[in-house]
Amino acid sequence: MLEKLLPAASTYAKDIDGLFDLITYLVGFWFILAMGVFFYLVFRYRRKPSEKAQYITGETHKQKLAIEVPHYLILLCDIAILVLTFIVWHHVKIEKPPAEDEVRIVGQQWAWTFYHSGADGLLGTDDDIAKVNELHVKKDTVYHYKLESRDVMHSFSVPVFRLKQDTIPGRIIEGWFEPNKTGEWDIQCAEMCGVAHGIMAARIFIETEEEHAAWIAANSPNSADTSMIAKNETVLETQAQEDRSNG
Amino acid sequence: MKVVKSVRSLVSQMRSSLIVGTLLTVGAATGFSQADSRGKQLYVNCTICHQADGGGSALLEAPAINNLSEKYIVEQLKKFKAGIRGGHPDDITGLRMLPMAQTMVTEEDMQAVAAYVASLPSSSKEPTIEGGDATKGQAAYAVCIACHQPNGIGNDLLNSPSLIHQYDWYQLAQLKKFKSGIRGADPRDITGAQMRPMTMTLVDEQAMKDVVAYIQTLSQ
Structure with missing residues (x-):
């Protein structure tokens, strides 16, 4: 039901959507039934001049059944929702499949910085690619993310993944996702973080293996564009050192 | 009745x-x-950090902007909006300006807000950085004169901003950013690229503090 409104692009999105549908159908069923019975009774037993109203205390077993039966049936529905919620929670938040790639996500007022692991697939190495408000991931790859905040609380929210995770300053929060649909989608902040919280938006690009390899090749620190900047910096430093030594 | x-x-x-x-x-x-001018209305978004008088806030690391010219403010808003300035992953305060500049939808909006900010009166700021030697800084400032003028008021023809009536902590932070490439290293940032070699002439933090101490004397 939810997928018709918002595409799903992660492996666990269908589990969360299933849970959403289940809760909507169960709650919807009981709501419509309760309203139906309520309005039927209001109409059926409306005031009539020929009949005198009765005062029912609801103390007899038969009268109590009208409450008890739906009560226990709703409790059964609650238990079904709880069990399935624990299963989905365990799958999404607790049980992490082995990582095939990793990404470091840093939130700040009011931007997201994504540190991609680069060609070697490892974070913290020289070929990491840092991008502001742009997350590039490869389809059908399990990513482990490390989520940080530089200032206040934020919440990393990717609606197409059905993923929402708070960031807390001073903590590194770990999690995972596996994109399964290519495309360009929204990333947003889902925790009030200041005046520009509402426009703290970024984009996620889910690419095929070839597209992702091409993006890494074009953006890694050793590529032509970025090495030109590094070269310029070295030239500037050398010139400045020469100027200082000359006088 | x-x-x-x-x-x-x-x-x-x-x-x-x-x-x-x-x-x-x-x-x-x-x-x-x-x-009421459109610029004044648009400026309401900025007052949270830059304050209603454009005097900035040390607590929020927001500089004074009421000392800047209309042209310079428009240019900086364009740069922030495009990520040319403040787009570096390590530019924590610069990144805050990215969404704020995006609230200026058209160039007319930027012109309007810049005209309003430029109309606000500016004033000198209390020094906050200790250990700067203004005499040594004066010698280092020689290379800055070509663009920022001997009196530090800047020159719109050369796209250089005014340095007077600005916080010393902000100026020190910007010099460090230019030197480390956090600011001015974007290939599209032509004026930023002009500042980078200039900051290379300042050998260390002490040299930066010295020149900032001298710039502060220009505001007196």
Whole structure:
């Protein structure tokens, strides 16, 4: 039901959507039934001049059944929702499949910085690619993310993944996702973080293996564009050192 | 009957005075919004950090902007909006300007807000950085004169901003950013690229503090 409104692009999105549908159908069923019975009774037993109203205390077993039966049936529905919620929670938040790639996500007022692991697939190495408000991931790859905040609380929210995770300053929060649909989608902040919280938006690009390899090749620190900047910096430093030594 | 009549007339009087009052209020409000400039309205978004007088806030690491020229403010807003300035992953304060500049939808918006900010009066700031030697800084400032002028008021023709009436902590932070490439390293940032080699002439933090101490004397 939810997928018709918002595409799903992660492996666990269908589990969360299933849970959403289940809760909507169960709650919807009981709501419509309760309203139906309520309005039927209001109409059926409306005031009539020929009949005198009765005062029912609801103390007899038969009268109590009208409450008890739906009560226990709703409790059964609650238990079904709880069990399935624990299963989905365990799958999404607790049980992490082995990582095939990793990404470091840093939130700040009011931007997201994504540190991609680069060609070697490892974070913290020289070929990491840092991008502001742009997350590039490869389809059908399990990513482990490390989520940080530089200032206040934020919440990393990717609606197409059905993923929402708070960031807390001073903590590194770990999690995972596996994109399964290519495309360009929204990333947003889902925790009030200041005046520009509402426009703290970024984009996620889910690419095929070839597209992702091409993006890494074009953006890694050793590529032509970025090495030109590094070269310029070295030239500037050398010139400045020469100027200082000359006088 | 007399009582009913007098009550009716009182209600009718009250109703007409209410209508007249409402019309007057609406008229006054409309007149106010017309007189109020678009730049002033747009600037409301900026006041949270830069304050209503454009004097900035040390607590929020927001610089004074009321000392800047209209042209320079427009150029910086364009740069922030495109990520040319403040787009570096390590530019924590610069990144805050990215979404704020995006609230200026058109160039006319930027012009309007810049004109308003430039119209605000500026004033000198209390020094906050200790250990700077203004005499040594004066010698280091020699290379800055070409663009920022001997009196530090900047030059719109060369796209250089005014340095006077600005916080010393902000100027020190910007010198460090230029030197480390956090600011001015974007290939599209032409004026930023002009500042980078200039900051290379400042050997260490002490040299930066010295030149900032000298710049502060220009505001006196």
